[in-house]
Amino acid sequence: MTSIAETDDRIVSLARGMRDLVAAEAAECERIRTLTPAVVDEMWSSGLMQSFNPVAAGGVEPSFTQMIETWIEMAWQDGSFGWVGIANLPSSFAAAAYLSDEGFAEVFTANDNRVTMGGQFFPNGQGTVVDGGYLLNGAWSFGSGTGHSEYIAAGFLPIDNGEMRWISEGLPEMHVAVLPRAQVSFNDGWHVQGLKATGSYDYGVNDLFVPRSRTFELFTRTPHRGTSPATRMGMMPVTAAGHASWALGVAKSMLDDVQELAATKFRMSDMASLASRPTFQKGLAHHRAAWRAARLLVLDAFTTAEAAVAAGEDLTPALRADMRVAAVYATDIARNCAEWAHLAAGTTSIREGSRLERAFRDIYTGTQHAFISEKVAIDAAQIWLGIIDDQPGL
Template identity: 85%
Template sequence: MVVDAPAVTNPTSLARGLRELVRAEAAESERLRTLAPAIVEGMWASGLMASFNPVAAGGVEPSFTEMIETWIEMAWQDGSFGWIGIANLPSSFAAAAYLPDDGFAEVFTANANRVTMGGQFFPNGTGEAGDGGFRLTGAWSFGSGTGHAEYVAAGFMPTDDGQPRLLAEGVPDMRVAIVPRDEVIFEDGWHVQGLKGTGSYDYAIQDVFVPESRTFELFARTPVRGASPATRMGLMPVTAAGHASWALGVAKSMLDDVQELAATKFRMSDMASLASRPTFQKGLAHHVAAWRAARLLVLDAFTCAEAAVAAGGELTPVLRADMRVAAVYATDVARACAEWAHLAAGTSSIREGSRLERAFRDIYTGTQHAFISEKVAIDAAQIWLGVIDDQFGL
């Protein structure tokens, strides 16, 4: 009797299976300025696109370790592919976990869970409340993954009679609206140095009615669906893990590529290969070690918080600060590794179309993101020091 092989449910394995496709289509993604259709289809055909979702939305609810390793793998293959991983996958994860039942049925169930979603969650819009929903207006920049998304996420602040709605003293209500693509106005603003293939378009929404059932709280931690600890930790930790993993993945691609190059690389007027030079050997040892240490820090911070929540504990401000600092630190280390690899490779790293050249542009674009900025580290340190009790944005 022939027994069918079990379906692969580990998202890291699903991502690894796309290596040849991503390599073949990376240049096309850059040319199109959005992810090549063949890669998008490959993500759906493999099951990767929905894999981070709650089970009810076609996902497998991976652990943080699985998410981190998947994102590292995707970014190692190509920076734009990896960025789509930290844009589309968390967007649908959050919507599937936190949308009310009516909204989930409209967005996910009605589309047989084949829902690609991207956008900007920062509350750059306003939504006047009334008639069971919000009249949404706003403009958002860097809507990652919107080039191929059927639904667009848009962060906004609800208003009542034009006044911002407050949850507590000085803390505004912040929500996310899920809007069909045909109700969104896209701007052709994605002309950038790196991450060209991500379709991170600017977009606007003008006086569009969004039913409340297609909105959820930006900082929601009580899932309507999903049993994994991640669904009880909210979008901020998932996003932070994504940024850290993405930077580590791109940096690893550069470290691996320069190590492979070293055996055949000879500098002008130098008869010794790059691999035989002690300065290169020392630099490689240092930066590979730094990369490994940063990866372990990320895994430790996020799995410790995950374990606390799994055991029924609170996601304390300190745990949240630990995760965000790990993400900032890993990004800084990854950037330093990428710079060293770029310099060590010499002219090989400046030829257009090579993985090294593309990765260098990508990492200096992606690490500009506010989510892993100096301000985040300062906020976290202030929690450690007791200067502030909490920072709700962490």
């Protein structure tokens, strides 16, 4: 397995080195509705797949800037490839950081740290407390990256003597189980408009015993492994950074493609190229500026929170709200940029097989996700306004 030198651009370079392969495999990935073995194998052989992990699990514990730029690069190459990046990499990061020593040894050490993990962290399951662990039942949808994962993450609510456990008033305990693939039943219902190659299968389990050692709390910020600020910030900020970066990467691919197309694109009955039209020039300037502003907002929000945690300060509700709002805003801007590029490209953007056409389908699929919905912005605004003290889901 390739070792990763800890330099500022090393992980981004690993992703960039996959450009030719991802482009060549994109159509086949869509056909089989999950990443091809060639793409997955290269993610491992290059070191990209484990790069976000704690050092103990073969990673380098990158900064938020490194994570964001890597995800932008992956999504720029292909929306499904980028989406798998924000599914598999954070899943193994979380499990490696937050599993107990016993669970880490079983999942990571026993597999020489070669652990591909995907799934749904939202608590759609119930885990009845039994001796040594939980009896898990549940059904999960949109298990991103599960098409090629050896381990599956599944969020659940612990049930003790018929009752949920509560962290505080209105907030139940929420845990995540790490399940070997062979113990999970899959329903191949992934027939969708966009993000076709993400292998985001539905899955479920019935009366499955899960040892406590292979579970961790969803909102924990206390790592067993890893020293980076990200490990002390929990899953929500990492997930939010992923969604923002993914949207920015897909939108950038469309802006780049329509700019390249513009020199040779002539609309019907128009003697001037697209590039020579002032309306196109104004639109390109506006949307590139908006994209850059959104990217800078994302970097500012996440690195500000990261610096606070690195300095030993609390990750306050306001800092968490800032990060989530940045992710929502970047997603909105990215969608606007994508829509403009799609319209500007004319019929070129509707032809199957082009990156423009695929990216447009992908962004209108990925931006439906609840993690970057308007409710997130409302929750954040209520914190800023003092209407609520906190929203743990941020």
